[in-house]
Amino acid sequence: MNKFFILALISFFPFSLSASESDLRIIYGELDFYIPNNPVVVGYLGTDSEILIAKYSDEPGKDIVGFSLDKEVNTGGCRPEAFFRSVLSESEAECDGAAVESFRYVFMKNRDSGIWSGGDKEFFYFIGSDKSTVFVTEKGADSRTYKIESNFLSKERIKNIFSSHL
Numbered sequence: 660m661n662k663f664f665i666l667a668l669i670s671f672f673p674f675s676l677s678a679s680e681s682d683l684r685i686i687y688g689e690l691d692f693y694i695p696n697n698p699v700v701v702g703y704l705g706t707d708s709e710i711l712i713a714k715y716s717d718e719p720g721k722d723i724v725g726f727s728l729d730k731e732v733n734t735g736g737c738r739p740e741a742f743f744r745s746v747l748s749e750s751e752a753e754c755d756g757a758a759v760e761s762f763r764y765v766f767m768k769n770r771d772s773g774i775w776s777g778g779d780k781e782f783f784y785f786i787g788s789d790k791s792t793v794f795v796t797e798k799g800a801d802s803r804t805y806k807i808e809s810n811f812l813s814k815e816r817i818k819n820i821f822s823s824h825l
Contacts, residue, residue, distance in 0.1 A: 682819075687711055687726050690795065690805060691823045694724050695816070715811070722811045724820075729794060729806040733758045739804040740796045743783040747772060766792060775818060777825035786814045793817060
C-alpha cells in the first residue's frame, strides 16, 4: 500500500518513471537517466533544488542515488562548464582561484575525476569509494546544472546512469 501511495504521489511532480528490463528510467527536468531497478523507496523533496532520491537499502544513509538542480556551487563568476573545466585543469584556472581551490578540496580529495561528453551535454565526475558526484551541464548554453550523487555505485555503474546521453 505504501509503495502504491508513493508512486501515485510522485506522478504529480516534474519527472516521470518507467521501467525497462534491467534499469529504471528517470526523466528528470530535461534529462533522461537509468538507475538500478528495484529501489526500496523513491522520494521527492519539493524544494527549489527539486531533489529526487532513490534508496536501495533499509539502513539509514546507505545506498542512495540523488538528483538535484544545483544552485549552491560557487563557480567564481564563471559559467558552470568553464568552472568545471578549470577545476579539472592542472594549469592556471580561468575562473576565480579561491572558488576553484575550494571546490577541488571538497570534491577531488581521494576521488577519480574527469569528463564524459555526449551530444550537447557534459558530465563532470568526481568518483570516490564512499561518495560520488557528477555535475551535468549543456555545452555552450547558459542553462541549468544538475547534480547526481551516490554513496554506493561504482564508476562504471554511475556512467551507465547517463547511457542515453553518451
